Amino acid sequence: MSLASDVRALWHLAGFRRLTYQRLLSQGGDGMFQVGIAAAFFFDPTTATSPEAIATGFAVLLAPFTVVGPFVGPLIDRWKRQRILLFGNLVRLVMVGAIVAALLADGPLWSLYVLALLALSVNRFLLASMTAGLPRVVPTDELLTANAVLPTLGTIAAAVGGAVGGVVTFVAPQVSDAGLAFAALVGAGIAFGGASWAATLLGRDELGPAHPLASGEVGERLRALVRELGDGIGYLYRRRTPFHALGVMSAQRLLYGLMFVASILISRSVLGDPDRPEQALGAFSLVVGFAAVGFGLAAVLTPMLGARVERQTWILWCLGVGAAGQVLLAISSAPWALLAAAVIVSCAVQGGKIAVDTIVQRDTVDEYRGRAFTLYDMVYNVAFVGAAVIAGLTLPDDGYSRTLMLVVALAYGAVALVYARAPRQAASIGA
Template sequence: MEENDRPGPPGPDPPPSPFPESDTRGSRLHRARRISEGAGRLIARGSSSAFLGARRFTHSGGAGESGLARLLELHVFNTAGDAAVAVSLAGTLFFTVPTEQASSQVALFLVLTMLPFAIVAPLIGPFLDRFRRGRRWAIGTTLAVRAFCCWVLASAVVEESATFYLAALGVLVSSKAYGVTRAAAVPRLLPAEFTLVKANSRISLTGTAAAAISAPLAVGAAAIGAPWALRYAAVLFVIGTILAILLPARVDSSAGEEQVDIAGRRHGITVSRDVVNALRSNAGLRLLTGFLTIFMAFVLREPPDSMGWGGNATVLMALVIGAAGLGNILGVVIGNWAKSHRPERVVLAVLVLDVAVLVVAAVLFKWPIAVVLGLTAGLCQSLGKLSLDALIQRDVGEEVRTSMFARSETLLQLSWVIGGLLGIGLFTLDVSAPLGMVITAVILLGWASFVMARAIKGPTPAPGPVTQ
């Protein structure tokens, strides 16, 4: 071996690393564990704060002591379940089929929704009046029926068979029956410092928040498969059923109540002209909302070039729907304003405003105007309903107030369905969006003129005994 090839004397060992490989891995694991624990604590703290904030909201103003808070908690699960059903049905009935087929399906759906109310409307109020001592069970039944129907829908949603339509019909009818039974229970749970308008405003805000939280969860479940969104809704309705049964016993009290027909006459009782005008105004508002919901949904699937929208159609639809939701929230937030500023005038003003904006949207049919129309429709419907509630509270005696609420809810639902059928009819006839809105505006303008003429016909009669 050559001398140069011989290994030299061993050099000094390299200094030990201050961060050995095993220690580095341990440090990384330790940091990751600390980050995950911190994130977990942050999420838990945020969830706890949100829960406590929501609980303070539902229990404030004496709502916890009166039992109204329990009804609010029940309404959370009801609205969250309805939002999940809406997400699932929108994906199966509307967006996944061609426009022509979707229009026929939605038309059939609306007809099936309207027929039970057209037949049962004269009977549902008297039935609930006779069932007053079991309101908790009546509310619970509307939720239990929806839970069962949603579970059936989850199995039938793929083929959309006759079973699918029957189950969907059961969901819609029981959902509207819930609105009637819940309205009948609210006056029994009012805190001493609450008005009926304030209670309904809080119920609406609670439901809106629940729907906003539940809808994305339902979309996530629907991404796995449409049946999973319906199963999610069924679970929510089961929880709501249990909460309904646990409502305070005073919900079942019927002391001092009597029956009243839709004309407001029975047992020597009459309803003021202001209440009648408010019902008529709200019927017009609901007809317009039903029309816009169905007609604009079809139009915005493929926005016409005249709207000036060059983006994704789904984004535009989300903007219009979001504006309507925002308008509804604004109406709820300022609901007490309607109570203190002559609700009989507010309810007429919002009807005129709705028609005026509809005319502007028909003439200037651009996408920003469509967003403004959605905002206005949501705001006017919300203020109109709260004004109606205020007038019923002011002018209708407690002994018949519950029955009046039941009949008003039925009337408003029928008006919404008629508006939806009008939208289906105009779209099926291939009427352009501006012309369709002009036709609807003419109808509503005639209706508003009739309501205004009746409103200024003479002094409002005071509620009291009917003189024959």
């Protein structure tokens, strides 16, 4: 089946349609926002000129959310997820407005980092809420297809949003020294406003949880969050399959993150001119576009083979494909190798992620899904920050190291060998 036919098969579900509108607008805005942030933090010739500087940027933007994450995760199991989507996008709209104001006023770099950190933290919260709510609007026997379709449509929307952000970046007039980021951020704000509207199409109780927390109980529950999060970790560990799935996802994310940071540097130094940020950003946008093709392939292949291949086996195949993509970069740093690797590795990572999403949803009861997917987002970000730190310590200034690319390829194989020994069936325990 193709992505279009999978969408048609699910489109009769009203809840799926409404959640799709929300996801497309939200992640389309994400794409434009990420282009704006990349332009301001990673492609300005006066900043982020080395792997260490880029690693610092990623750490500042993502690492604090791993601290915030545990305290917002249980709320996904308590607060109405539709309200999270509505107000979360409104908060992001306000944050984008504040960033634009700071750019116009030539504000200090630290203020931009703080505002971007808040917006990105809310983004992870929203994605976890949408994923945790998906089983409420899609039957269990269609979850695999929905997990392939909805995140991939979101990824495509993010890529389109990034492309639109890149185009307006080049054609819009420079309104300040940071004008390279201005137009993309304005577009992101418009999309976030649209996502807030789309959230109103969903019923207040449509995404769950089944027993939301009453407003008067919020303070009491906040004091119990650490215990509840620990209980969630213990539950996933006892169930085995979701715990191991999160482990392999974090390993894939770390290895993909190394390639992502290298791609930024290669786009700046090899494919583009580091003194011409618009050219470097254009080169990186091309790499992201090819990566989007890989995500689309994963959306087609994963449901197509899902009825014949176990989820865990599919993850092992994806790890092997990821290793093959990295080998291309170990052979050459030429544009053809980078673009081909972007397609192959992105397909492998997205295919594995779809299977991991399904395993965690399938083997986790609804009362724990919010915590499960908040833990998912935490390890997702920790792995990416770890990748940035490793890249900062190991990559040369131009981003290309044949030795590191070969090590990453071998690491994919090592992860596959470890995961091959993981249990295939969830352990039977009480909720």
